[in-house]
Amino acid sequence: MQSFQPPRRILMGPGPSDVSPRVLAALARPTIGHLDPQFQALMEEIKAALQRLFNAPDHACVPLPAPGTAGMEAAMMNLLEPGDRCVVAVNGAFGGRMADMAGRAGATVVTVDHEWGQPVDPARVEAALAEAPTKVLAFVHAETSTGARSDAASLCALARKHGALSVVDCVTSLGGIVVDAAAWDADVIYSGTQKCLSAPPGLSPIALSKQAQAAIAGRKEKVRNWLLDFNLLMSYWGGEGGRTYHHTAPINALYGLHESLVVLFEEGVQAAIVRHARMHEALAAGVEAAGLKLLVDEKHRLPQLNTVLVPEGVDEAAVRTHVLEAWDLELGAGLGPLKGKVWRIGLMGASATPWHVRLCLTALCEALAAQGVTVDAKAVIAAADAKLR
């Protein structure tokens, strides 16, 4: 058994995205104790930074000590008790996962199913909410499995109107498109670190409104989860009145998240969002110049997750293998009903640069040519470059 030296990889799949040298360096700083006064100060800075990033000044924000899925699980397990009704909008893999978790929490689950690639339809969600009193409405803001963006503001407003708490999955959206907990009046909103924040996977930032906190404090039964029980977590992460030992925080991973937030605020959140939009426009122009099509309608596309349809007769996996072997470039495959039918191209965080767009298009053209598809690579790059000027 020998030390592991990872190969060079350019990460343009659905996450993780490229992690910047600054964040990698932060990970390697010496570990200190999780009850150290200086670590407590770091925790307070991270909490404040997450409030700023989610635009959630009145929410309680913490980074959960596990991957993005932990945010989803924490939301469902803490808000739902046996017998509660939960409406889940499903328009991809992650909506389906939310419904599964709601069932494990003991809830009566009603799904509003959509074709993959479509945004969530507020009218159909409202019809489901109107049928019976509902505790939670859950949906995915940015469906990583399809690249579709849903209208979080409208859906959160519907939840409030019908007396339900909203749960918003922002794993792929945070840092790449506008996420605004206060404007949306969202109750529970969570993300991951390995998408547009460009930190390694392993943490799940989450924000809880006062209504969500009250619902959790007023539960009849214990949460069906100890590690993610907010009644316990908040006394560990709560600043005032000292901290109660709960778990041991993943110290070095939190160094990485902290540095990724420093990097993001140095650029400016709004500037980062504009950058994601520009890189998407360039990639989409190149993809279309190559004769390829995107799955999602233009007005619902996520800039950070581009779902490209595999042309007739092209071997989807062979293209990914080609770009990995020839260019050290990772692209994503399709999930579920989209398996073998799409590539998922991420432009997230540190992977959303002109260099990445140009490299990806170059590699993709080469791989398509190897499959006998005629592509004018020069025209493809020129189409992208026209958007990058």
Place this chain on the structure above:
Amino acid sequence: MQSFQPPRRILMGPGPSDVSPRVLAALARPTIGHLDPQFQALMEEIKAALQRLFNAPDHACVPLPAPGTAGMEAAMMNLLEPGDRCVVAVNGAFGGRMADMAGRAGATVVTVDHEWGQPVDPARVEAALAEAPTKVLAFVHAETSTGARSDAASLCALARKHGALSVVDCVTSLGGIVVDAAAWDADVIYSGTQKCLSAPPGLSPIALSKQAQAAIAGRKEKVRNWLLDFNLLMSYWGGEGGRTYHHTAPINALYGLHESLVVLFEEGVQAAIVRHARMHEALAAGVEAAGLKLLVDEKHRLPQLNTVLVPEGVDEAAVRTHVLEAWDLELGAGLGPLKGKVWRIGLMGASATPWHVRLCLTALCEALAAQGVTVDAKAVIAAADAKLR
């Protein structure tokens, strides 16, 4: 908001322990994708290394993507269904936590309570097992809150005799004292990375026997946890037949765990265990020469977690503050009924060296002197040195 630079700290509390520069460097290697063929090879190496470290050649071993508590939660949530009977031996904070989790899984929980600082009494556990059919017997091998070691072999044998599955918490023991899943015939055994493995906190290695796997596969209800559901996890971590996407593995944390295992195997697991024992003897000799007493009887003491009784009239917290401020040295405080009554001194992994023993004794003598306790620091160091020769 600025980049965080941690202060120098010498970690001799209950964990995290000092992380070696080699492990820190591994954390900072470039992130690759969690579905990358090279990452898959790394996963296979980690699984095999954990089998070797737990001595669990017939167990399924994986590192769970969350702190040590996740191992406990996974064990309880996967094995227990509503109505199952669970006997939990409680002789400290972590046994109490196991009982709490078993309740959340829906089990009927029977605790066998012990005074803190005592090992688990097999006779009393057997009496509890004999009362009614029991699904799970859970106990802590190395109680981090007290420094007591329990007899895992006897307790696992009792579980088997009475038809129960055993759950063994080895968070603090793995790598510091003998842990032997095969010899004990243990069913579920888990640990953390931030104790004797000297990697940062954030992962929980776990091993499941064939009996445990069969019990989980034969459940009537879904596990009350999605992230830690072994039916899903095993198809993500299972090598043959390809991998099914579940969560996104914490890539860089796994680099760190991998490197910590390389470092441990280079030294040799048995050599590391001998080193922990020697450092403990030296520390205990010094502590006793200083006129201090250890909480736990000599034959049940954990070498890696030394619980020192605070002498009458000494301000427990002031001593910890002194050694932190004057020596950058972190010692642990007491939990629960031991709060204010003990210091917990860790000698774990990279923190189990003669240098650490001598620094700790020097700092402790100085802090006691500052409180008006007369200590012959030279004699204290000499007593430790006599054991280090």
